[in-house]
Amino acid sequence: MPIQYYIGLAATLFCIGITGVLIRRNAIIIFMCIELMLNAVNLLLVAFSKMHYATAFIRNANTTAGSDAQLFVFFIMVVAAAEVSVGLAIIVMMYRNTHSVDVNYLNRLKN
Amino acid sequence: MNAIILSAILGVIMMFSGIWVNNKATLRWIALAGLLVLLISNIAEMYGYRIWNVNVHNMLYFDRFGLLFNSVAIGSTFIFVALSGSDINRVGKYAAEYYTLIFFVLTGITIISVYTSLLMLFLGIEIMSIPLYILTGSDKRNLKSNEASLKYFLMGAFSTGLMLMGITLIYGATGSFSIEVLNNPAIAQGVSFLEITGMLFLLVSMAFKVSAAPFHFWTPDVYDGAPGVFTSFMATVVKAAAFIAFVKLFDARMSYSSAVVDWKMLLCILIIATLLIGNITAVFQQSVKRMLAYSSIAQAGFMLFAVFSMNEMAKEGIIFYAVSYSLATIGVFAVLLKMKDFTFEGYNGLAKSQPVLAFANTVFLLSLAGIPLTAGFFAKYFMLASVIQTGHYLWMVIVAVLFAAVSVYYYFRVIQAMYFKTGEGETENIHPGFKTGLIILTVIIILLGVAPNLIINFLYF
Numbered sequence: 103m104p105i106q107y108y109i110g111l112a113a114t115l116f117c118i119g120i121t122g123v124l125i126r127r128n129a130i131i132i133f134m135c136i137e138l139m140l141n142a143v144n145l146l147l148v149a150f151s152k153m154h155y156a157t158a159f160i161r162n163a164n165t166t167a168g169s170d171a172q173l174f175v176f177f178i179m180v181v182a183a184a185e186v187s188v189g190l191a192i193i194v195m196m197y198r199n200t201h202s203v204d205v206n207y208l209n210r211l212k213n
Numbered sequence: 214m215n216a217i218i219l220s221a222i223l224g225v226i227m228m229f230s231g232i233w234v235n236n237k238a239t240l241r242w243i244a245l246a247g248l249l250v251l252l253i254s255n256i257a258e259m260y261g262y263r264i265w266n267v268n269v270h271n272m273l274y275f276d277r278f279g280l281l282f283n284s285v286a287i288g289s290t291f292i293f294v295a296l297s298g299s300d301i302n303r304v305g306k307y308a309a310e311y312y313t314l315i316f317f318v319l320t321g322i323t324i325i326s327v328y329t330s331l332l333m334l335f336l337g338i339e340i341m342s343i344p345l346y347i348l349t350g351s352d353k354r355n356l357k358s359n360e361a362s363l364k365y366f367l368m369g370a371f372s373t374g375l376m377l378m379g380i381t382l383i384y385g386a387t388g389s390f391s392i393e394v395l396n397n398p399a400i401a402q403g404v405s406f407l408e409i410t411g412m413l414f415l416l417v418s419m420a421f422k423v424s425a426a427p428f429h430f431w432t433p434d435v436y437d438g439a440p441g442v443f444t445s446f447m448a449t450v451v452k453a454a455a456f457i458a459f460v461k462l463f464d465a466r467m468s469y470s471s472a473v474v475d476w477k478m479l480l481c482i483l484i485i486a487t488l489l490i491g492n493i494t495a496v497f498q499q500s501v502k503r504m505l506a507y508s509s510i511a512q513a514g515f516m517l518f519a520v521f522s523m524n525e526m527a528k529e530g531i532i533f534y535a536v537s538y539s540l541a542t543i544g545v546f547a548v549l550l551k552m553k554d555f556t557f558e559g560y561n562g563l564a565k566s567q568p569v570l571a572f573a574n575t576v577f578l579l580s581l582a583g584i585p586l587t588a589g590f591f592a593k594y595f596m597l598a599s600v601i602q603t604g605h606y607l608w609m610v611i612v613a614v615l616f617a618a619v620s621v622y623y624y625f626r627v628i629q630a631m632y633f634k635t636g637e638g639e640t641e642n643i644h645p646g647f648k649t650g651l652i653i654l655t656v657i658i659i660l661l662g663v664a665p666n667l668i669i670n671f672l673y674f
Contacts (some may be wrong), residue, residue, distance in 0.1 A: 105385075109385075116374075116378055119374065120374075123367075123371050129363060129367070132367055133367070133370075136367070136370045136371055136374055139371075139374035139375075139377075139378070140373075140374055140377060142378070143374070143377040143378050143381050146378075146381045146382075146385070147381050147384065150381065150384055150385040153385070154388045167388065168388075170332075170389075170390060171384055171390075173332075174332055174380075174384075174390070177332060177335070177336060178335075178377060181335075181336070181339045184339075184343055185339070185343060185370055185373075188343055188346050188347060188366065189346075189366050189370065191347075192346065192350055192359070192362050192363050192366050193363065195350060195353055195359055195362075196359045196360070196363055199354070199356050199359055200356065200359075205363070205367075208360045208363065208364065
């Protein structure tokens with residue numbers, strides 16, 4: 103498949119993620135949308151990795167081009183997991199105090 | 214490499230010392246000792262002594278610039294813990310964990326000041342940010358702290374998403390994560406659509422991290438809601454570190470004119486907006502803590518000049534700015550944390566009740582405003598001189614000076630309250646050691662204001 107399809111798919115997922123972050127009011131859904139953005143990036147990285155591998159393979163059969171992007175994907179997954187654990191803890195902490203995960207309630211700092 | 218590995222190890226040591234040591238004052242001494250070891254090991258590395266020889270596969274490059282900044286960051290953290298350690302202990306029960314997280318933040322900072330691979334940039338920024346989300350929310354029962362931490366977390370994770378998309382698009386265009394490839398003139402001038410979109414994503418996400426307008430909206434809320442000690446840490450060391458990453462990332466981008474995007478013009482808009490919003494909004498604040506949050510946005514506008522002009526002078530300047538801004542802000546926050554009332558009225562008559570605090574605070578505020586004979590003057594001077602050296606956009610210097618004049622107004626409001634208004638000037642109990650610390654910090658700031666080469670010479674010798 104041409105790379106444009108992958109870019110299109112990843113861009114679509116990424117835009118859904120951004121839109122969700124901007125318009126949804128529920129902290130957990132915003133959080134899920136951020137995860138969606140990260141996963142769109144993962145998908146695109148793997149596609150680019152394969153693309154660079156394929157172009158380098160024509161010139162040299164023993165190439166390792168593209169492997170660094172696949173490593174990057176693992177780093178993103180690990181960091182995302184660490185972020186989830188901290189993020190959910192923060193959301194739980196907020197829920198304990200306000201009994202709500204609606205970010206509209208978060209306006210005490212404004213005044 | 215010394216500082217990266219050692220700060221991670223020291224973080225773990227701090228964590229375990231929380232099990233065996235119950236006395237918070239002892240924990241603070243352990244943290245100070247750890248920071249001193251870290252500082253010495255990093256200075257040793259500047260002169261070529263490495264404890265570990267790790268093959269980093271060109272993902273990190275330990276140049277003088279990065280290592281000097283590491284020393285500055287560790288040194289500022291040392292002063293921060295020395296001055297405000299008792300306030301860290303007051304935040305909550307888990308003092309050992311707070312120091313641990315500060316060490317982990319330092320791990321991230323020492324990575325992003327020496328990265329040459331975008332992978333390391335991403336990891337460093339995350340290692341730096343994740344402990345900060347926790348520190349922001351460390352006052353668990355306080356709703357403001359919860360709100361600040363959730364906002365910081367959501368904004369931080371969102372901007373990380375943007376940054377990752379940028380890195381991925383750049384990878385797609387160039388097939389590499391190395392910033393050497395990125396700084397290659399052929400690519401920096403390039404017209405590749407993927408690469409330029411990627412750089413724009415990176416610009417936006419870095420602007421989020423350094424809280425440049427129009428991506429600054431989370432800053433006042435987070436800085437206001439977080440426990441004061443950690444605001445002091447976030448607004449100084451962490452912000453300066455994000456700027457070092459920014460400078461390294463856009464190194465070549467500013468030197469070559471691109472065919473498609475005028476990077477200079479984009480940054481110009483960012484700087485003007487940041488200076489405008491930071492300074493004008495700070496004028497209208499009633500709480501000193503919130504005023505300092507806006508003033509940190511305004512100072513970020515000045516630091517952006519280093520990214521804008523990007524020459525030798527800018528690199529010297531950003532290090533010096535990091536030192537002078539960090540020291541002065543740490544000092545101002547240290548005094549603020551001793552006040553009973555965080556509004557301007559709370560400072561009324563402080564000169565009568567606590568003359569030493571009032572004097573030291575005056576010097577810090579003068580340094581932030583950039584008055585000669587304090588370090589802040591030379592910091593601003595280097596930034597503006599670097600723009601003049603490039604020979605373009607000279608009108609920006611005039612705009613910046615005008616905004617510096619505006620900033621004098623809100624810094625002097627505090628001085629006016631301390632010296633010329635009558636009031637109680639109520640403070641917590643002041644330990645004599647705290648006063649000594651403040652005087653030492655004042656001397657350092659005045660010394661750097663007279664002889665800025667004390668720091669800059671380290672870049673070369």
